[in-house]
Amino acid sequence: MVPETKIPAYVRDVKYYETDRMGIVHHSNYIRWFEEARIDYFGKVGTPYVKMEEEGFVAPVLSVECNFRSMTRFGDRVAIVLTLTECTGVRFGFSYRVIDCTTGALRASGKSEHCFIDGKGMPINFKKMGKKYFDLFSSLVGVETMFEP
Amino acid sequence: MVPETKIPAYVRDVKYYETDRMGIVHHSNYIRWFEEARIDYFGKVGTPYVKMEEEGFVAPVLSVECNFRSMTRFGDRVAIVLTLTECTGVRFGFSYRVIDCTTGALRASGKSEHCFIDGKGMPINFKKMGKKYFDLFSSLVGVETMFEP
Amino acid sequence: MVPETKIPAYVRDVKYYETDRMGIVHHSNYIRWFEEARIDYFGKVGTPYVKMEEEGFVAPVLSVECNFRSMTRFGDRVAIVLTLTECTGVRFGFSYRVIDCTTGALRASGKSEHCFIDGKGMPINFKKMGKKYFDLFSSLVGVETMFEP
Amino acid sequence: MVPETKIPAYVRDVKYYETDRMGIVHHSNYIRWFEEARIDYFGKVGTPYVKMEEEGFVAPVLSVECNFRSMTRFGDRVAIVLTLTECTGVRFGFSYRVIDCTTGALRASGKSEHCFIDGKGMPINFKKMGKKYFDLFSSLVGVETMFEP
Numbered sequence: 001m002v003p004e005t006k007i008p009a010y011v012r013d014v015k016y017y018e019t020d021r022m023g024i025v026h027h028s029n030y031i032r033w034f035e036e037a038r039i040d041y042f043g044k045v046g047t048p049y050v051k052m053e054e055e056g057f058v059a060p061v062l063s064v065e066c067n068f069r070s071m072t073r074f075g076d077r078v079a080i081v082l083t084l085t086e087c088t089g090v091r092f093g094f095s096y097r098v099i100d101c102t103t104g105a106l107r108a109s110g111k112s113e114h115c116f117i118d119g120k121g122m123p124i125n126f127k128k129m130g131k132k133y134f135d136l137f138s139s140l141v142g143v144e145t146m147f148e149p
Numbered sequence: 150m151v152p153e154t155k156i157p158a159y160v161r162d163v164k165y166y167e168t169d170r171m172g173i174v175h176h177s178n179y180i181r182w183f184e185e186a187r188i189d190y191f192g193k194v195g196t197p198y199v200k201m202e203e204e205g206f207v208a209p210v211l212s213v214e215c216n217f218r219s220m221t222r223f224g225d226r227v228a229i230v231l232t233l234t235e236c237t238g239v240r241f242g243f244s245y246r247v248i249d250c251t252t253g254a255l256r257a258s259g260k261s262e263h264c265f266i267d268g269k270g271m272p273i274n275f276k277k278m279g280k281k282y283f284d285l286f287s288s289l290v291g292v293e294t295m296f297e298p
Numbered sequence: 299m300v301p302e303t304k305i306p307a308y309v310r311d312v313k314y315y316e317t318d319r320m321g322i323v324h325h326s327n328y329i330r331w332f333e334e335a336r337i338d339y340f341g342k343v344g345t346p347y348v349k350m351e352e353e354g355f356v357a358p359v360l361s362v363e364c365n366f367r368s369m370t371r372f373g374d375r376v377a378i379v380l381t382l383t384e385c386t387g388v389r390f391g392f393s394y395r396v397i398d399c400t401t402g403a404l405r406a407s408g409k410s411e412h413c414f415i416d417g418k419g420m421p422i423n424f425k426k427m428g429k430k431y432f433d434l435f436s437s438l439v440g441v442e443t444m445f446e447p
Numbered sequence: 448m449v450p451e452t453k454i455p456a457y458v459r460d461v462k463y464y465e466t467d468r469m470g471i472v473h474h475s476n477y478i479r480w481f482e483e484a485r486i487d488y489f490g491k492v493g494t495p496y497v498k499m500e501e502e503g504f505v506a507p508v509l510s511v512e513c514n515f516r517s518m519t520r521f522g523d524r525v526a527i528v529l530t531l532t533e534c535t536g537v538r539f540g541f542s543y544r545v546i547d548c549t550t551g552a553l554r555a556s557g558k559s560e561h562c563f564i565d566g567k568g569m570p571i572n573f574k575k576m577g578k579k580y581f582d583l584f585s586s587l588v589g590v591e592t593m594f595e596p
Contacts, residue, residue, distance in 0.1 A: 016337060016347070017175050017330050021168035021223055027508040028166055028478040032315050035475070039314060049314070050373030061474040065512035071568075074170055075348030121518075165486060165496070166479050176359040177329040181464050184326070188463060198463070199522030210325040214363035220419075224497030270369075315473050319466035319521055326464060372468055 009079040009147035010040040011101060016074055024071040030108050031064055034096050037080035038112075045140060047133060057130055059114045062091070066110035070100075077101040079147040087137040089127030091115050104149050155295035158228040159189040160250060165223055173220040179257050180213055183245050186229035187261075194289060196282060206279055208263045211240070215259035219249075226250040228296040236286040238276030240264050253298050307377040307445035308338040309399060314372055322369040328406050329362055332394050335378035336410075343438060345431060355428055357412045360389070364408035368398075375399040377445040385435040387425030389413050402447050456526045456594035457487040458548060463521055471518040477555050478511055481543050484527035485559075492587060494580060504577055506561045509538070513557035517547075524548040526594040534584040536574030538562050551596050 012033070020026040042049040052059070072078060079099045086093040092114055098107040116124040116133075127134045161182070169175040191198040201208070221227060228248045235242040241263055247256040265273040265282075276283045310331070318324040340347040350357070370376060377397045384391040389411060396406040414422040414431075425432045459480070467473040489496040499506070519525060526546045533540040539561050545554040563571040563580075574581045 015330070016333055017169060017177055019170035020166060021170070021172045022505060022507065023170045024507075026166050027511060028475055028482070031475040031478055032313070035314055048373070053372075058469060060469065060471075060518075061515055063512065063514045064474060065510065067510045068508055071507075074351075075346070164479070165482055171356060171358065173358075176362060177326055177333070180326040180329055181462070184463055197522070202521075207320060209320065209322075209369075210366055212363070212365045213325060214361065216361045217359055220358075223500075224495070315467060315475060317468035318464060319468070319470045321468045324464050 006146035007041065007044050007143070009081045009099075009145040010037040011077060011079045011147075012036065014072055014074050014076045014078065019074050024073055027066070027068060030066050030068070030098060030110065033078070033080050033098065034064065034066075034094070034110060034112055037082045037096060038094060041082055041084075041145065045136060047136060052133070055130075056118050057116050057124065057126065057133065058119070059092075059116050062113040062115055064110065064112045066096075066108055068108050069106050072098070072100070072107045078107060081145050081147050083142065083144040084137060084140045085111070085142070086113075087134065087141050089125050089134055090123060092137060099147055101147075101149060156190065156193050156292070158230045158248075158294040158296035159186040160226060160228045160296075161185065163221055163223050163225045163227065168223050173222055176215070176217060179215050179217070179247060179259065182227070182229050182247065183213065183215075183243070183259060183261055186231045186245060187243060190231055190233075190294065194285065196285060201282070204279075205267050206265050206273065206275065206282065207268070208241075208265050211262040211264055213259065213261045215245075215257055217257050218255050221247070221249070221256045227256060230294050230296050232291065232293040233286060233289045234260070234291070235262075236283065236290055238274050238283055239272060241286055248296055250296075250298060304444035305339065305342050305441070307379045307397075307443040308335040309375060309377045309445075310334065312370055312372050312374045312376065317372050322371055325364070325366060328364050328366070328396060328408065331376070331378050331396065332362065332364075332380075332392070332408055332410055335380045335394060336392060339380055339382075339443065343434065345434060350431070353428075354416050355414050355422065355424065355431065356417070357390075357414050360411040360413060362408065362410045364394075364406055366406050367404050370396070370398070370405045376405060379443050379445050381440065381442040382435060382438045383409070383440070384411075385432065385439050387423050387432055388421060390435055397445055399445075399447060453593035454488065454491050454590075456528045456546075456592040457484040458524060458526045458594075459483065461519055461521050461523045461525065466521050471520055474513070474515060477513050477515070477545060477557065480525070480527050480545065481511065481513075481541070481557055481559055484529045484543060485541060488529055488531075488592065492583065494583060499580070502577075503565050504563050504571065504573065504580065505566070506539075506563050509560040509562055511557065511559045513543075513555055515555050516553050519545070519547070519554045525554060528592050528594050530589065530591040531584060531587045532558070532589070533560075534581065534588050536572050536581055537570060539584060546594055548594075548596060 018029045081097045083095045096110045167178045230246045232244045245259045316327045337347045379395045381393045391411045394408045465476045486496045528544045530542045543557045
């Protein structure tokens with residue numbers, strides 16, 4: 001399934017328990033938001049991650065980074081805009097922008113890299129073993145999800 | 150193994166990321182501290198929980214409750230004092246008191262109930278299936294871990 | 299504002315990071331879901347919690363409890379159905395039921411109690427100091443939010 | 448205070464609630480471990496972070512990254528070895544290595560960058576405003592904390 005129209009970005013409200021005593025969202029939660037955005041994305045492009053895992057495709061995180069630009073607070077709604085940046089068959093990557101839904105201000109940007117492993121922890125070449133995923137993901141490289149304030 | 154001397158209570162520092170925008174430890178973290186204290190306890194009485202799980206004894210939480218008495222903040226060190234309150238073979242329970250290590254003030258008190266299940270999620274009667282655990286835990290009922298400021 | 303129609307229950311998907319090595323949602327997260335459901339509720343009845351805090355009404359948790367009935371897993375969508383059970387002017391309480399949106403199965407039930415304090419941590423009698431909240435909440439006591447599978 | 452002897456690395460056990468349904472520590476928790484290690488470090492070099500905040504020096508995270516090398520599981524004990532890599536007066540940075548205490552295997556490596564802001568969120572040049580911190584931190588640049596299995 002290759003979507004012809006743009007995929008909407010993942011949107012969510014800040015949770016109270018995500019704030020810390022600085023009165024802002026604790027930085028570690030952005031890493032969790034990236035994951036939420038990835039999983040939302042897999043669902044929106046027709047390959048729910050829970051099904052991928054059931055089929056034996058597990059996608060651990062190889063690396064993650066985040067640059068914090070401005071603070072996010074309780075009461076804010078954010079969009080996590082995402083781009084699948086790379087898909088080589090043994091590795092795939094995403095970039096992220098966290099945007100305040102009200103002001104459009106950039107809150108943070110980041111990246112993550114992943115591979116696929118099987119249930120025993122061995123790397124999978126999904127160009128061979130999971131061609132449907134490889135073909136889909138390859139077609140999506142470079143296309144950012146859409147956020148309109 | 151039945152310890153002849155008192156078991157020391159579990160002590161830990163508040164983490165920055167455990168605070169919320171009220172400037173205090175978010176209440177949900179006390180539930181995690183109870184778990185930390187249980188796991189610390191299992192280790193101290195000679196039955197590390199990781200080994201119990203490896204043997205097929207998994208102990209999910211059936212219920213948990215916590216009463217918050219006063220606030221805990223970043224910079225505080227707390228002791229989670231614990232008592233194994235019940236052990237019937239199909240169910241066991243703990244009570245907890247969270248104490249500020251500096252002042253001795255009671256921060257919170259709580260309870261939890263657990264059973265044992267096997268790897269397939271079926272309940273285990275550990276009076277029969279895990280007699281060594283049953284005998285040990287039975288011997289420990291009512292004995293509170295020790296905290297001295 | 300007293301809603302004439304039923305207030306819809308809070309619905310959310312399980313996050314991957316909420317699961318633990320048992321393959322289920324870690325029990326501490328239900329306590330966070332209760333908070334999410336409260337905050338969603340305050341918004342739906344016209345008194346967003348972020349505004350209440352800005353006005354100086356902070357509502358810490360006095361007690362919380364949860365009974366776990368069946369397991370929730372990644373891939374599940376749950377409704378947290380909520381009832382404001384009590385409102386006395388110095389204290390208010392909620393009860394909760396966590397329901398699997400697909401099967402309607404009860405996953406957990408729970409309760410929480412709260413008071414209002416001001417910015418300095420002193421208790422507020424909101425029958426006097428926050429009459430608009432008291433009147434609203436009093437009118438809502440006993441009315442469960444609505445979930446239809 | 449400039450320590451003449453090596454500063455011991457921060458050591459901690461994996462918490463059960465830090466694992467996810469892959470059976471490993473969820474990647475977001477390494478970001479929290481980095482914070483724990485920083486706060487432990489500030490305490491060990493004589494400038495507890497809670498006191499720095501009380502004096503009006505708040506150190507938000509500007510960026511963070513982590514490379515995951517091998518998996519960490521419940522039952523493992525890890526050392527987070529840390530180096531203060533940079534201190535310019537407006538910015539300071541750390542690098543981290545997460546090491547399995549039993550095997551010495553590298554679990555992850557990472558970096559973080561920070562600045563100091565005051566209570567109103569304005570950047571502080573701590574070469575001027577917090578010279579004692581600047582002098583201390585400058586003296587510590589490049590010195591890794593010590594872990595011996």
